[in-house]
Amino acid sequence: xxxLKILIDQLQNAALNPxxxxxxxxxxxxxxxxxCFPIYTPEEIVYAAGYLPVGMWGGKTEIKQADKYLQxxxxxxxxxxxxxxxxxxxxxxxxxIIPAFCDTLKCVCENWxxxxxxxxxxxxxxxxxxxxxxxxRYLIDEFNRVxxxxxxxKGEIISDEKLEEAFDIYEKYREKMREFTEVAKDYPVxxxxxxxxxxxxxxxxxxxxxxxxxxxxxxxxxxxxxAEEFKGTRVVATGLIGEPVELLDVxxxxxxxxxxxxxxxxxxxFRVPARQEGTAMEKMAYRIVDQRGCxxxxxxxxxxxxxxxxxxxxxxxxxxxxxxxxxxxxxxxDYPVIKEELENAGIPLxxxxxxxxxxxxxxxxxxxxxFAEMLG
Ligand code: SF4
Numbered sequence: 001x002x003x004l005k006i007l008i009d010q011l012q013n014a015a016l017n018p019x020x021x022x023x024x025x026x027x028x029x030x031x032x033x034x035x036c037f038p039i040y041t042p043e044e045i046v047y048a049a050g051y052l053p054v055g056m057w058g059g060k061t062e063i064k065q066a067d068k069y070l071q072x073x074x075x076x077x078x079x080x081x082x083x084x085x086x087x088x089x090x091x092x093x094x095x096x097i098i099p100a101f102c103d104t105l106k107c108v109c110e111n112w113x114x115x116x117x118x119x120x121x122x123x124x125x126x127x128x129x130x131x132x133x134x135x136x137r138y139l140i141d142e143f144n145r146v147x148x149x150x151x152x153x154k155g156e157i158i159s160d161e162k163l164e165e166a167f168d169i170y171e172k173y174r175e176k177m178r179e180f181t182e183v184a185k186d187y188p189v190x191x192x193x194x195x196x197x198x199x200x201x202x203x204x205x206x207x208x209x210x211x212x213x214x215x216x217x218x219x220x221x222x223x224x225x226x227a228e229e230f231k232g233t234r235v236v237a238t239g240l241i242g243e244p245v246e247l248l249d250v251x252x253x254x255x256x257x258x259x260x261x262x263x264x265x266x267x268x269x270f271r272v273p274a275r276q277e278g279t280a281m282e283k284m285a286y287r288i289v290d291q292r293g294c295x296x297x298x299x300x301x302x303x304x305x306x307x308x309x310x311x312x313x314x315x316x317x318x319x320x321x322x323x324x325x326x327x328x329x330x331x332x333x334d335y336p337v338i339k340e341e342l343e344n345a346g347i348p349l350x351x352x353x354x355x356x357x358x359x360x361x362x363x364x365x366x367x368x369x370x371f372a373e374m375l376g
Contacts, residue, residue, distance in 0.1 A: 004221040007214055008195060011202035016245070019089070021205035022054050026092075029207050034150070035096035035119070036204075037081065037105070038240070039264045039296055042097070042124070042143050042284055047208065048158045048166035049150045051094060055204025056081050057241055057265055058356045069111040074104045075328045076355035077241070082108065085116035095120045095153050097146060101296040102330050122149045128298045130289050139285040160279070167280035173203065173212045174270035176219065181260065181267060183219050185315060186227040188234070188257035194248035196258055200266045230257060233375045235350075236311045238262040238304075238338075239323035240331055244358050247323070250365050254372040259315035262308060263323075268294055295330045304334055305341030312347055318375050319348040326355045348375060 014021035026033055034051040036043055043053035058077035066082040084090055096119055100106045109123040124146050127135035151157055177200070184191040191199070199218070203211045232255025242248060242263055251258075261267050268291070275286045291297055293307035308320055320342055324331060335351070342349050350371045352364055 002221075004190070004218065004225075007218050007221065008190075008199065011211075011214060011218075012195065012198040014202040014205050015198040018054075018059070018205045021202070022052070025052055025206050025210075028210075031207075032094045033092065035090060035093045037096060037098040037108075038077065039099060039101060039268070040126070040288060040291075041099055042146055044163065044166040044170050044280065044284060045143065045147050045150055045158065046097070047169065048162040049154045049156070051150070051154070052207060054093070055201075055265075056090075056096065057201075057204065057243075059084065060244060060356055061087075063357065066115075069115050070104070070107070073327050074107075075325050076357055077325065078104050078108050080356050082111060082115055085112065085119065090116065090119055093119050095122055095150070097122045097124060099124045099126060101126065102328070104329075120153065122146055126288065126297070130297060136285055136289055139288060140281055143281055143284060163280040167274075167283060169208050169212075171274050173208045173215075175273070176212050176215050177203075177267075177270040178273075180215055180219055183222050185259050187222050187225065188230040188232070188259070189228045190222070190225075193237075193242075193251040193256060193258045194245060197242045197245070197248055197266070231255070232257055233319065233372050234259040234315065234317045235319045235321045236260045236262065236308055236315060236317045237321045237323060238308060239264075240325045240328050241265040242323055244354065244356060246361055247352070247354060247358070247364060250361055250368050253365075254368050256321075256368060256372055258321075259317045260311045262293065262304075262311065264294070264296070295334045302334065302337050305338040308338060308342065309345045309347060319350065319371070322349065322351045324351065324353045326353050 022033055029052060031050055031052045033054045034046045035056045036053045037056050046053040058080040061080055061083055063079050063083050065086040066079045069082055070079050096112065098105060098109045098112065098121055100109055100123055109121060112121045124142050127138045129135045130139060147158055184196055234257050237258045272287050272290045274283045278286065293304040312320060322335065339349060
């Protein structure tokens with residue numbers, strides 16, 4: 001087996017078996033884990049405290065108890081997170097951090113306290129108006145509050161040095177991820193749509209230093225290979241998350257490759273480089289200030305459509321695919337705006353609705369197949 005295949009398999013296995021991956025990471029690092037709900041949770045603070053930050057982006061499980069707290073129209077990521085919390089899957093977590101970006105997340109902060117009382121919750125509220133000085137300062141106050149809460153749980157103060165160190169580790173990881181997504185574009189056969197997603201997702205269940213070493217080696221191995229010829233359809237994908245993974249099998253089968261993405265779970269986590277000035281806390285806040293084209297961060301002039309059009313040009317893609325998590329209202333509100341902008345730019349668009357418990361892919365298969373044939 002080639003070195004590249006071994007490295008890719010290691011990350012794919014972590015992404016497909018998060019429970020095992022976290023257990024392994026916790027043992028190897030001698031650390032306990034803290035759960036980080038989507039989106040933009042300040043993981044550096046968790047890391048600086050000596051905990052392992054673990055991503056909580058839902059999963060595939062039967063919803064049996066979560067309906068006591070969340071209506072059936074709430075997104076399936078939150079329903080599965082509450083379900084896992086209630087059935088004890090998350091009992092080993094020292095705490096969970098929940099950013100309150102949408103109405104569902106706001107309710108989940110309160111629901112968690114009664115549904116999963118054994119795991120403490122730390123809410124974090126992001127300012128709507130992050131582009132003004134007071135919004136920026138407020139965000140730093142919020143991050144400091146999260147830091148205080150974690151310190152109480154840990155029983156230790158997080159030093160400025162530890163925070164700077166953690167920020168540097170995360171920034172190295174983010175820099176490598178930006179490089180990976182650039183390099184991967186030239187290898188759509190080896191790094192197909194599903195492999196690309198699983199490689200990126202694995203970072204949520206591993207120590208970031210170890211993960212960064214592995215992804216650096218994958219990049220080097222890829223660069224040693226000639227660019228791959230690809231006769232299929234290249235797309236820019238957007239949405240919250242490119243799951244369930246079975247959906248990605250449909251893309252692979254129909255030769256549709258993601259050349260660039262705007263997923264909240266993927267590139268939105270690392271596409272903004274840190275500013276050079278300021279303390280680690282300030283740099284963390286600047287990363288939110290500098291993020292553009294994200295549904296969850298208020299923009300007077302919506303830039304997402306224009307950003308997607310630029311991404312299509314730069315990545316030499318044929319179309320945009322929107323993977324819409326039912327019923328993620330912030331993402332849904334943006335859709336009519338980007339649809340009109342993409343149509344005006346003459347860019348083909350495929351809209352697919354998903355949820356984490358989806359078990360039939362036949363309709364999606366027909367739509368993806370027709371889309372690929374139309375563009376082929
Ligand atoms: S509605 Fe959207 S943003 Fe809110 S929790 Fe669900 S998936 Fe996340």
